[in-house]
Amino acid sequence: MGIFEKIKELFSGSGQGPKAVGGYTRHDGQGLYVYIRCDRCGEVIPLRLRKTDEMARSEEPGYEFFVQKLVMGNQCFNRMDTRIEFDKRHEVLHSDIKGGSLVTVQEYEQLRSE
Numbered sequence: 001m002g003i004f005e006k007i008k009e010l011f012s013g014s015g016q017g018p019k020a021v022g023g024y025t026r027h028d029g030q031g032l033y034v035y036i037r038c039d040r041c042g043e044v045i046p047l048r049l050r051k052t053d054e055m056a057r058s059e060e061p062g063y064e065f066f067v068q069k070l071v072m073g074n075q076c077f078n079r080m081d082t083r084i085e086f087d088k089r090h091e092v093l094h095s096d097i098k099g100g101s102l103v104t105v106q107e108y109e110q111l112r113s114e
């Protein structure tokens with residue numbers, strides 16, 4: 001079970017309509033950041049996504065946008081096959097990252113300050 005799944009469980013009892021998981025995105029004008037931890041070396045890689053052209057419209061009901069890309073950090077050659085689904089406010093609904101996992105903005109800030 002990935003960290004996302006654990007957090008989703010924590011929030012699933014709240015009954016707050018759309019099941020977006022807060023805390024995974026930092027919005028930045030026309031883009032937003034998500035943070036991906038490499039399972040192999042532990043590096044956390046900030047990934048900036050442009051809302052205008054990097055986020056595709058959903059192919060099916062249940063989410064509004066998605067991104068699908070290969071992400072590679074600077075410390076090793078682990079290529080993480082990343083797919084993230086977002087709601088219409090560009091909040092994370094679901095992520096599937098082979099070889100890595102999403103971390104929250106808060107975790108990323110804590111790692112940076114250590």
Ligand SMILES: [Zn+2]
Binds near residue numbers: 041
């Ligand atoms: Zn790595």
